[in-house]
Amino acid sequence: MAETVESRAGNTAGSRRRDAADRAREAAVEAALGKLDLDAKARLLSGQGMWSLPALPEIGLQSLVMSDGPIGVRGVHWTADDPSIALPSPTALAATWDPALARRAGALLAQEARRKGVHVLLAPTVNLHRSPLGGRHFEAYSEDPYLTGRIGSGYVQGVQSGGVGTTVKHFVANDAETDRFTVNNIVSERALRELYLAPFEAIVENAHPWGIMTAYNSVNGTTMTEHRYLVNEILRGEWGFDGFNVSDWMAARSTTAAIEGGLDVAMPGPQTVYGAPLAAAVRAGEVEEATVDEAVRNVLRLAARVGILEGAEPVVTEVPETVDGEALAREIARRAFVLVRNERQALPLKPGRVALIGAAARDARVLGGGSATVFPSRVVSPLDGLTAALPEGSLTYAVGADPTEELAVADKGFELRAVCRDERGQVIGSGSAPNGQIQWMGDDLPDGVTHDRLHTVELTGTFTPRDSGPHSFGVKGLGAFTLTVDGTTYFDDVQRTDKDDPFEAFFGAPVPRAQAELTAGEPVEVSLTHVIALPEGIPMKVVGFALAHQEPRRDADELIAEAVEAARAADTAVVVVATTDRVESEGFDRKDLRLPGRQDELVHAVAAANPNTVVVVNSGSPVELPWRDEVAAVLLSWFPGQEGGAALADVLTGAHEPGGRLPTTWGSFADAPVTQVAPSDGELRYSEGVFIGYRSWERAGRAPSYAFGHGLGYTDWTYEAIEVDGRTATVRLRNSGARAGREVVQVYLAPVEADPERPVRWLAAFAGVEAAPGESVEAVVELPRRAFEVWDESSGSWVFVKGSYEVQAGRSITDRRVAAAINV
Numbered sequence: 001m002a003e004t005v006e007s008r009a010g011n012t013a014g015s016r017r018r019d020a021a022d023r024a025r026e027a028a029v030e031a032a033l034g035k036l037d038l039d040a041k042a043r044l045l046s047g048q049g050m051w052s053l054p055a056l057p058e059i060g061l062q063s064l065v066m067s068d069g070p071i072g073v074r075g076v077h078w079t080a081d082d083p084s085i086a087l088p089s090p091t092a093l094a095a096t097w098d099p100a101l102a103r104r105a106g107a108l109l110a111q112e113a114r115r116k117g118v119h120v121l122l123a124p125t126v127n128l129h130r131s132p133l134g135g136r137h138f139e140a141y142s143e144d145p146y147l148t149g150r151i152g153s154g155y156v157q158g159v160q161s162g163g164v165g166t167t168v169k170h171f172v173a174n175d176a177e178t179d180r181f182t183v184n185n186i187v188s189e190r191a192l193r194e195l196y197l198a199p200f201e202a203i204v205e206n207a208h209p210w211g212i213m214t215a216y217n218s219v220n221g222t223t224m225t226e227h228r229y230l231v232n233e234i235l236r237g238e239w240g241f242d243g244f245n246v247s248d249w250m251a252a253r254s255t256t257a258a259i260e261g262g263l264d265v266a267m268p269g270p271q272t273v274y275g276a277p278l279a280a281a282v283r284a285g286e287v288e289e290a291t292v293d294e295a296v297r298n299v300l301r302l303a304a305r306v307g308i309l310e311g312a313e314p315v316v317t318e319v320p321e322t323v324d325g326e327a328l329a330r331e332i333a334r335r336a337f338v339l340v341r342n343e344r345q346a347l348p349l350k351p352g353r354v355a356l357i358g359a360a361a362r363d364a365r366v367l368g369g370g371s372a373t374v375f376p377s378r379v380v381s382p383l384d385g386l387t388a389a390l391p392e393g394s395l396t397y398a399v400g401a402d403p404t405e406e407l408a409v410a411d412k413g414f415e416l417r418a419v420c421r422d423e424r425g426q427v428i429g430s431g432s433a434p435n436g437q438i439q440w441m442g443d444d445l446p447d448g449v450t451h452d453r454l455h456t457v458e459l460t461g462t463f464t465p466r467d468s469g470p471h472s473f474g475v476k477g478l479g480a481f482t483l484t485v486d487g488t489t490y491f492d493d494v495q496r497t498d499k500d501d502p503f504e505a506f507f508g509a510p511v512p513r514a515q516a517e518l519t520a521g522e523p524v525e526v527s528l529t530h531v532i533a534l535p536e537g538i539p540m541k542v543v544g545f546a547l548a549h550q551e552p553r554r555d556a557d558e559l560i561a562e563a564v565e566a567a568r569a570a571d572t573a574v575v576v577v578a579t580t581d582r583v584e585s586e587g588f589d590r591k592d593l594r595l596p597g598r599q600d601e602l603v604h605a606v607a608a609a610n611p612n613t614v615v616v617v618n619s620g621s622p623v624e625l626p627w628r629d630e631v632a633a634v635l636l637s638w639f640p641g642q643e644g645g646a647a648l649a650d651v652l653t654g655a656h657e658p659g660g661r662l663p664t665t666w667g668s669f670a671d672a673p674v675t676q677v678a679p680s681d682g683e684l685r686y687s688e689g690v691f692i693g694y695r696s697w698e699r700a701g702r703a704p705s706y707a708f709g710h711g712l713g714y715t716d717w718t719y720e721a722i723e724v725d726g727r728t729a730t731v732r733l734r735n736s737g738a739r740a741g742r743e744v745v746q747v748y749l750a751p752v753e754a755d756p757e758r759p760v761r762w763l764a765a766f767a768g769v770e771a772a773p774g775e776s777v778e779a780v781v782e783l784p785r786r787a788f789e790v791w792d793e794s795s796g797s798w799v800f801v802k803g804s805y806e807v808q809a810g811r812s813i814t815d816r817r818v819a820a821a822i823n824v
């Protein structure tokens with residue numbers, strides 16, 4: 001029942017058909033290209049707005065539409081009015097260690113994209129977990145390039161099997177957020193090849209992506225949108241990538257260097273370094289028209305593949321079978337949950353009373369912040385999920401601790417709409433804004449509203465408090481605002497920043513501006529008016545701001561005491577701890593790995609009151625768990641997507657086992673390999689070379705809290721034997737527990753002679769197996785040639801390192817059960 005390594009090679013008849021279709025598409029592309037004049041070509045390479053390229057009716061080309069990714073398809077509107085299925089975070093998808101499941105996730109996203117008229121998904125993110133501080137850690141897969149490449153390949157294959165393109169991002173070394181627009185990452189050639197480029201290379205090889213996105217940052221002195229060497233020589237030249245290369249949003253800064261550096265499309269528009277400036281550069285003799293043609297060819301090829309170029313047959317001609325998005329979101333979540341500790345078989349829960357504790361148990365945190373944000377039509381919280389699954393009367397709930405130390409975008413209890421006015425105060429249109437956040441990009445404005453006429457936007461409506469007490473209100477955004485709550489104007493001034501990130505209005509902290517004493521259940525009027533001043537330094541029109549809110553802060557000691565009481569009265573205490581959107585998001589990095597607020601204290605106290613305490617960790621990336629040895633069980637739920645609470649109930653009750661294994665080492669910040677993500681003098685040196693993640697933990701001889709690959713499930717596995725024949729490894733194992741289960745057989749390669757230049761061991765292959773109790777199964781894996789190679793900087797090539805190795809198989813990098821010696 002072992003999975004085989006995914007492969008592009010089909011049967012010969014199938015590949016002949018594909019070759020013929022490719023040739024026909026190329027012919028259509030050449031014919032279309034031949035009909036375009038220079039201005040039209042230059043125009044095609046420049047966004048016409050936030051998410052699309054212009055249509056060119058003269059060649060029968062429709063407008064190509066792109067959308068974020070990676071856990072859902074937002075579409076071209078940034079609003080809850082246009083909901084999307086929200087899958088678990090990419091860290092969760094990687095924790096399934098299941099490329100076939102990633103492929104199914106991709107197929108669902110293609111279905112979502114088609115529903116929303118999107119041709120290309122701005123995903124997957126395959127940067128590495130270099131440091132746990134990385135703000136977008138939750139959005140990438142793993143610290144290991146091989147695992148990242150396998151999951152990313154499955155994802156890309158799935159999306160493209162639905163006829164929708166992908167843009168593997170962010171090429172390359174965009175592994176942290178601090179000064180991301182300007183940072184110059186200094187990375188050795190060897191670390192680039194063996195770590196940061198490796199997932200891109202594997203995905204190009206195995207999944208043939210139709211697009212790539214070049215990053216904001218520089219690598220070794222050249223910004224990635226101009227990186228001829230990495231893009232033209234390596235990506236296209238060596239690896240044979242034939243897709244399109246789109247800039248990250250606003251990353252393209254020059255006309256000539258970008259087009260020479262292999263950048264095909266500059267996004268977003270309408271003003272970019274391409275379009276008219278590109279045509280002018282050709283006319284001035286600074287750029288060859290043939291170079292522009294090459295970029296246009298790449299865009300037309302993509303258009304042909306997704307079916308928007310007349311006369312070209314799309315790659316996928318039949319609409320694939322419909323996928324049930326909610327069911328798949330739930331399945332992925334439970335397959336991703338990692339049970340890292342389970343003393344005395346605390347899980348699954350035994351019948352009895354359960355005290356559910358934690359702010360995130362009620363207000364679930366299902367996704368990470370930034371461009372990955374989508375708006376699901378429903379969210380199943382842990383409280384919802386357990387209420388539905390447990391017998392009536394057996395569940396109590398207590399907040400315990402409030403992790404939100406700052407205000408957050410207005411959400412529960414608010415009913416708001418956006419009213420747009422012109423300079424004379426006349427209403428010119430209105431739009432819905434259910435959650436207090438306005439993000440209108442380009443011309444995506446409410447009906448009848450244009451940027452020329454728009455003077456103010458008022459978020460107005462009611463707020464019905466859930467609790468009585470002092471409620472805080474605030475403003476997120478830059479510029480002039482007037483904030484009124486229940487008839488009192490609390491703020492009427494300009495909000496400024498000293499940061500130079502052009503997305504500061506999106507990623508900046510909300511500023512508290514009002515405090516009003518309110519009564520539970522009694523609605524009050526709220527209004528936030530913003531005078532539009534389009535941000536400087538952004539070549540596009542964006543209206544972005546939010547009304548922020550924070551519930552009355554109850555006395556923290558009292559909250560903990562209440563939770564302890566609830567825990568004492570129950571048979572089991574389930575505590576959900578979480579990070580917040582001010583901790584894990586695009587736009588900034590973390591400062592430490594602590595859980596915000598007094599959540600650690602809460603867990604210590606609950607664990608002292610009830611030995612049967614189960615902690616659910618709701619975060620996208622590693623956090624420190626200082627109480628981990630005091631509690632009975634620890635389950636990592638990542639950002640579990642919209643069905644997270646239902647999946648949690650599935651796993652806690654034992655209807656399903658938690659299937660995840662750690663895709664990244666979890667440990668304390670003090671011991672983490674890379675703790676510096678802020679550049680100095682504009683440079684960030686990757687001085688650790690190839691030693692990130694477990695490669696570093698093992699070299700340093702440090703024990704993390706939970707090792708790479710660790711995860712328990714609900715049954716047990718006995719590894720019986722390993723045989724290696726050539727490069728095929730066969731591992732025999734038996735389900736020695738009491739219930740059916742799934743195991744991820746991990747195969748590591750370790751040189752017998754220690755070599756200080758190489759890690760102690762590394763992941764070479766893995767496979768998932770399933771077995772009934774008592775049943776034996778075999779996992780058969782191929783050890784890729786690359787697992788034996790290192791990048792030799794002096795010759796600029798891969799070198800196969802001959803010698804003696806141990807092939808070690810087991811349950812994690814530290815829990816290795818069988819080994820075989822080989823000589824290669």
Ligand code: BGC
Pocket residue numbers: 068122169248249371
């Ligand atoms: C992010 C990309 C994203 C793009 C469009 C950028 O800021 O880095 O990942 O696809 O915005 O939203």
